[in-house]
Amino acid sequence: MTEAPAETCPAGLYLDAISHSYGARPVVQGVTLAVPPGQLVCLLGPSGCGKTTTLRIAAGLERPSRGRVLLNCQTVSGDGLHLPPEARNVGFLFQDYALFPHLNVAANVAFGLDKMARADRAQRVVEMLRQVGMEAYAEAWPHQLSGGQQQRVALARALAPRPRLMLLDEPFSGLDKRLRDQVRDETLHVLKSSGVSTLMVTHDPEEAMFMADSIALMKDGRVVQMGSPEELYLNPETPFVASFFGEVNLIPVTVRNGSVDTPFGPVAAPDLGEGAPAELLIRPEGLTLVPDSAGIAEVLASRMLGRVSLIHLMAGGLHLHARVPGHFMPAEGTRLTVRLDLSQAHVYAAEPGNS
Numbered sequence: 001m002t003e004a005p006a007e008t009c010p011a012g013l014y015l016d017a018i019s020h021s022y023g024a025r026p027v028v029q030g031v032t033l034a035v036p037p038g039q040l041v042c043l044l045g046p047s048g049c050g051k052t053t054t055l056r057i058a059a060g061l062e063r064p065s066r067g068r069v070l071l072n073c074q075t076v077s078g079d080g081l082h083l084p085p086e087a088r089n090v091g092f093l094f095q096d097y098a099l100f101p102h103l104n105v106a107a108n109v110a111f112g113l114d115k116m117a118r119a120d121r122a123q124r125v126v127e128m129l130r131q132v133g134m135e136a137y138a139e140a141w142p143h144q145l146s147g148g149q150q151q152r153v154a155l156a157r158a159l160a161p162r163p164r165l166m167l168l169d170e171p172f173s174g175l176d177k178r179l180r181d182q183v184r185d186e187t188l189h190v191l192k193s194s195g196v197s198t199l200m201v202t203h204d205p206e207e208a209m210f211m212a213d214s215i216a217l218m219k220d221g222r223v224v225q226m227g228s229p230e231e232l233y234l235n236p237e238t239p240f241v242a243s244f245f246g247e248v249n250l251i252p253v254t255v256r257n258g259s260v261d262t263p264f265g266p267v268a269a270p271d272l273g274e275g276a277p278a279e280l281l282i283r284p285e286g287l288t289l290v291p292d293s294a295g296i297a298e299v300l301a302s303r304m305l306g307r308v309s310l311i312h313l314m315a316g317g318l319h320l321h322a323r324v325p326g327h328f329m330p331a332e333g334t335r336l337t338v339r340l341d342l343s344q345a346h347v348y349a350a351e352p353g354n355s
């Protein structure tokens, strides 16, 4: 393995300007990202944006056409070198990464521990099964377990050899919603308490926000923004980032005196120039509604969505959606005063390709 220069060498996983093409088609283009030790980073983005290819490059299952992969400051891909997955000491958890059906639970977990002394191996298996709450199932066969239990055993198997990196690709998508929430929560706790660095692929923004210390949002093979879930949600750099985390109201506007007008008051605009066409994005949860016979907005429809109510309203000629926590169902035609939370409103240049 080649030592990397110290200044470009954060510990953990470091992808350094990775590009990859299938034939003539570029699918990953100059991706640079770090997964610091013990951190969980999610690769998030729409279908086909290159998440899985990036993960496969980190695993060593694909060789990048350009760039380098570093693990704890050692080059494992790049500079003419390419270590295969089995030489990288990485653990995998995939949606369809099934357990070996001919091995019982304990033997599945022991699978990657062949270099350990027998007694140490048995102890490590018990320790791992305890960590994932499956110690009572050591002698069970995979077909006797539920999907969630199988996934817990797969996690124990992946972590047993103490990998220096865990790679997860849509690991919960085979589970139904209720089970998924529970297994996701357990998986996060086990990963965090093991202290392993983790890179996880998901297309689900809520899942990424639940799991990640840091999210790299991808589009067309590139990372368009990377940061903590709060940073991406509260300070999205483009309309694409803003709208990826949930429905938004999108309003064409014009910049006047450094701001744009809305029916609820002005919103400060970035420096786009006087008269510049712009896009105003308002999150539906950024609108607070108060019934008021003198209000400028009118209810078109109210819908209960479970924990929130969705109100369709008309204000200043605009059809907007507001999401209000709890049960709030004003009748059609009710007049409202609307307050806008400015932290939930963002103005962008109306450039083609901006979104």
Ligand SMILES: Nc1ncnc2c1ncn2[C@@H]1O[C@H](COP(=O)(O)OP(=O)(O)OP(=O)(O)O)[C@@H](O)[C@H]1O
Pocket: 022, 027, 045, 046, 047, 048, 049, 050, 051, 052, 053, 054, 203
């Ligand atoms: N082995 C391959 N040969 C050719 N093209 C491929 C191959 N693997 C992936 N692709 C293409 O590369 C692009 C990126 O695929 P990738 O699986 O990395 O995206 P993704 O973001 O993980 O998508 P998804 O969420 O749908 O899995 C897609 O258009 C896909 O069809």
